[in-house]
Amino acid sequence: MSSNETVLDVQGLHVDIRTAGGVLHAVRDVSFQVKRGETLCLVGESGCGKSMTSLAIMSLLPKIAHRSARRLTFLAEDLNLAGKKRINDLRGNKMAMIFQDPMTALNPAYTIGDQLTEHYLHHRETSAGQARSRAVELLEKVGIASAAQRLGQYPHQLSGGLRQRVMIAMALMCGPELLIADEPSTALDVTIQAQILRVLADLQADLGIAMVLITHDLGVVARIADRVAVMYAGEVVEDGPAQEIFATPQHPYTQGLMRCIPVPGRTPPGGKLGTIPGVVPSLIGNLQGCAFRDRCEWAKSICQETVPVHASAAGQRWRCIKNQNGAFA
Amino acid sequence: MLAYTFKRLGLAVLVALTVSIIAYLLLYLSGDPAIALAGEGARQADIEMIRHTYGLDRPLIVQYGDWLWKLLQGDFGISVYFKTEVGPLIFDKLKTTLLLGISALGFALLVSVPLGILAALYKNSWIDRICLAVAVLGQALPNFFFALLLIMLFSISWHMLPVSGSGTWQHFVMPAIALGYYVAPAFMRLIRAGMIEVLSADYIRTARAKGLPARSVIFKHALRNAIVPVVALAAVQLGFLLGGSVVIETIFALDGLGYLAYQSITFKDYPVMQIIVLLLSAIYVLLTLASDIANAWLDPRIRVS
């Protein structure tokens, strides 16, 4: 396998949810690729469809949600065609996921050891002893002291930070090719957040796996992303290499987001941070044109029509009527 | 945990004592127990003799104290009707009734657990509605009427099962069903509600994300957490079933505690009646105690702390 092989290829992903008020288009025409050894950060506000995107890839959407995609391949295998059985063979084995809230993501009735090893035993033909030593090895890797004793403990005996480390170890048990982390540090204390992200970044670099990190925290993105996709109202409004996005954000929404983070040295202490006025539009019913237009200072009447996608030479793409030079197309 | 256990035990003893007082006082509901024991049309001399032999001429508190003291030493008194010691009489029948109660509970769980899981998995679908309809209909059917229907069907029409008696396991089939079906809907609803709640829990999503097969997600991860309240209900319902055995055992002439209770009540055999009331209450108290301990044991958050 070459090092720059594409692990996950998503083209034109849609997620529609049936609600009492009509069909909610939670994810609209989302496309991105993740290569081996690469970290892609999906950025956006709550409810912008980042979590739905990740659940769609894992085939974990709730029953009322419907997924469709022009192309959805994992390691060159078409997930659109994979049956339940095949998906179960891949999940927890080749593709793994870490969730937001470690306090509720572990089953309170079983020990850490049981939950760490059960899918390993299911996916691999191996002994319980083998599985336990693999679990100990991984617990040590994610920085848990006296790992062997931890195996006999129950989730309620561990702190939130420890539980999230356990979740990471659990995701890595079978040596996945793809790791999806959905806001893995949001529910934790600020000091613990940094530790968890460090563990994730180190492991990703160490194991050379493909990672999709979902976050609303641009500070996190700046530190560990190779590529960034900014989502707004179910769409990817801008994506590209992290450096490009941070250096020259093109979409007005991305620019707005950048103004919201304090920059050491530039933002004066106690100084005001930027805000984006207005609220996210409803995603129910037929949607046309740019979803951001009601909050955008550059909005024109043509924003109600289909919005073009621009691309730069450096691989940055954005969905806006403005081109690279700020001129209108 | 230890302090809690002792408090819980103390309460159980106190409840048992109170029930023993009530059971003893049952005798005085008729006004004069000596007249009640002597039966209708007894001569005054006979009544006085009974009053004396049973010690009913002593102050109430002394009578009760004496009765309780003997009880604690294992002396349960003499049956008025059977003319034998109450102790051996009762414990002989207790086995039959416990067997009936446990089979009834087993039958209820056998029906309700799969249906409850099914209803939860297919929430709000026609499967769910059918399960609910069965539950509502089941709870509307009086158990003695259902027992007669079973007899009509299995004994009279199909000649499959014996109508009455208690010799073989076949004698227990209909009584267990007639007794157990009535509590099944309660279990079904509890399991359905529990499973619906648990299935939407984050750890179920984790289990699915790990690629575990559906049966492991449902039975290992979901059911294990949804079953905890069922255990508590099972203990309470077993107590209820033992009480309900009076009706069912009488219909099927199953020679257990319930049938004996019915006989002792119709024959005004007060010593036996009192002991059965007390015994069934004591069993209920023990069961709730056991269910509390089982609950604590089933929940690692309580057990390991």
Place this chain on the structure above:
Amino acid sequence: MPAPTIYSASQAIPLRDVALTRRSTWQRLLQNKALTIGGGLLLVILILAVFAPWLSPHDPYIQDLTYRTVPPVWYEKGTWLHPLGTDQLGRDYLSRVFYGARISLLIGVSVALISGLIGTTMGMVAGYFGGKADMIVSFMVTTRLSMPVILVALATVAIVGGSLWVVILVLGLLKWDRFAVVMRSATQQVRSLEYIAAAQAAGASTLRIILSEVLPNVIPHLIVIATLEAASAILLEAALSFLGLGVQPPLPSWGLMISEAKAYMFFSFWLIAIPGTALALLIFAINLAGDGLHQLLTPEERT
């Protein structure tokens, strides 16, 4: 690190559902299928019971030994003279079923009232005052729960002597536990709400607070429990009468009718099937109406 301004998508979902929750009570009542069917059926039974003297084709107590165990009209030997046939003593079965509904409903309502009064008082006292009062009431509930109702009721009726009023009184004095448990927790809940503190601050007396502030809030729960208890009391009476230790002959209690017909069930199955079905229909109607009321009155508890 501060996150960018977060707006929840849920704020943006159109508030169309609000209109749906503001339907009139009557519409909600009719939309509630359980309540409509259960309540409708119950109403029919209630009318039959109240107007039994006018609706019954015969006197339910008059025996006609020349017309014994006549089958219902849908059998070959049936006659419109006795639409549901006659029993083993030649009494008209339809009339007995109508009059039986009176007994069952009377039992259900009276027992629910008596036990409701006892249980509600106990529960409110325990929930409102807490401390020792709560401990005593809780102990009484635990003790009561530990005693097998049917056995104690059977024994009491046997000792005191069976009659309709004895059965009502005995069941009423035995079945207050659920009222007490529910009222206790409901009162505790309401008590912790702030407006009770406000009423206390305004100098309202304890009894006044309980009656004017607490009671109205727990009435929905009470009604639901009352329906369940009424159904359970009717079943218990039927069982007691079936065992011969409840309502005494010649009263047409449905349980007693089944008991009396037991010996004839092999040849005249309808003799037990008709009162059994009547009993099941009544309980079904009450339970269904109770379920519907539960949905209607305490929607916050539904998932």
